[in-house]
Amino acid sequence: MHAAVVRDWATPPRYEVFADPTALGEHEEVVEVLASGLHPRVRSQAAGSHYTSTDTLPLIPGIDGVGRRADGTLVYFVLPDTNLGALAEQTVVDARRLVTLPASSDPVLLAAAMNPAMSSWIALRDRLSFTAGESVLIMGATGSAGQLAVQVAKHLGAGEIVVAGRGQARLDLLRALGADRTIDLAGPLEQVAADYAARAAEVDVVLDYLWGPPTELALPALLQARRDRGRLLSWIEIGSVAGPDIALPSAALRQANVHFLGSGQGSASTAGILASLPALVEELSRGSFVIDAVTRPLRDVEAVWGERSQSSGERIVLVP
Ligand SMILES: NC(=O)c1ccc[n+]([C@@H]2O[C@H](COP(=O)([O-])OP(=O)(O)OC[C@H]3O[C@@H](n4cnc5c(N)ncnc54)[C@H](OP(=O)(O)O)[C@@H]3O)[C@@H](O)[C@H]2O)c1
Structure with missing residues (x-):
């Protein structure tokens, strides 16, 4: 598969060929990634500066996104701390950290806003x-x-x-x-x-x-x-x-x-965060909240990394 890969903390991720991920654990499965947001948390993860960061490289950054399961259903996923992140054509998700989405969902909107x-x-x-x-x-x-x-x-x-x-x-x-x-x-x-x-x-x-x-x-x-x-x-x-x-x-x-x-990863429990997400997906899907989402191809990740957003509040979403 192709993925955005960090091989040293001082350099932006590069678009590379990377080994396909495999599901190993009981609740794991591979999904096709449709869209993943370039959040500040993803930038700090890729720089090794987030409070959850480890020193392990290579790293595919990306903490969440919208994917398609093998049976064709769409899901919003939140990844656990992993080196096989969401800025890739495929990633490994934990079935307990998914929200099933209606087929009509907008992957870019949800990847930007969640x-x-x-x-x-x-x-x-x-x-x-x-x-x-x-x-x-x-x-x-x-x-x-x-x-x-x-x-x-x-x-x-x-x-x-x-x-x-x-x-x-x-x-x-x-x-x-x-x-x-x-x-x-x-x-x-x-x-x-x-x-x-x-x-x-x-x-x-x-x-x-x-x-x-x-x-x-x-x-x-x-x-x-x-x-x-x-x-x-x-x-x-x-x-x-x-x-x-x-x-x-x-x-x-x-x-x-x-x-x-x-409020963040740790002070809010994972179970509590996950329980809150379906209602948020529902509100976003019904248009209760708006966000300025901008789509860019994942293959341009290195160039996108260096760009400042065009306007404050704009969220870049990378699409494989
Ligand atoms: N704990 C959680 O659950 C959680 C979840 C999501 C995000 N976050 C965190 O929340 C923060 C904001 O996230 P975001 O998605 O909104 O980021 P963002 O879209 O990049 O926005 C950051 C905003 O902060 C402003 N800003 C930067 N430095 C400033 C300063 N010194 N004084 C006033 N404004 C300043 C920027 O405006 P300028 O154009 O003026 O620079 C920009 O509008 C990040 O630290 C992110 O990691 C936490």
Whole structure:
């Protein structure tokens, strides 16, 4: 078969001939891959920098996708940690990690949207019991996951939705998806801090895709402006595009009732993640959420790797 293969961590995957995968375990089977998303998680996997990475090479990256089983049925699959990933003509899936899809499904849409959409879907439904009417701040709302988070929060009945990201024009576009207020992180820091205080101090939940300096700025600005500091604020760490660490002042934890938690592979159980997926597939298939998906041939993987997305929120899907 052909596959995108990483042979050294500093070089993008190359399109190569690779040995056909074989199913070995009780629940394993080989599927024909129809589409797989080039998510940030896939880039970090291919660079050896994700927290689940091992040192083993060669590696075919790709963590999920849409495939066709030997009997012709379509499935959305989530791969376990493996060196035989989804950016290939075939991959080995675990029958317990599949969602069967209707024949009319759009493989590109599902391959693009499932990973970014499940970040907020699982955070709001499984990591805490989000209640309709509660308000949400989305940090990093301009990306694919952030844009889907706006839609997922709206779908789950969020009260006010505040979006923070770089660029007022891009933030304004999120109003059509359900955002009520915007915070432009590209402005002067004092202005950004003042905007957090004025526009986001009363939220119930923060979905944080940024971490790093933007979170260090937001946290005190928001906590100190809260009218009732005893009211619970749940701060869910989901991504770290702006930095892997923050300095957390001890006072922040004393001066307001803020609970930090994370949502991702490990903090959410595999069984819990899998149980949440059929309902998400259903919503995506019925058009409840939109994503800007761009299809590229897998054979161009090396060139695609070096490209920046044309617009923020665009998700590349590689098709064998
Ligand atoms: N835990 C989970 O379940 C889960 C699931 C999916 C994704 N994630 C993680 O969530 C994060 C976002 O994923 P994604 O799919 O949305 O990625 P994406 O589509 O690449 O979007 C990233 C966004 O972050 C913005 N950004 C980057 N640095 C920034 C900064 N310093 N300040 C403000 N905005 C900044 C980018 O905008 P610019 O154009 O301004 O750079 C872009 O809009 C990633 O870390 C990903 O791994 C986690």
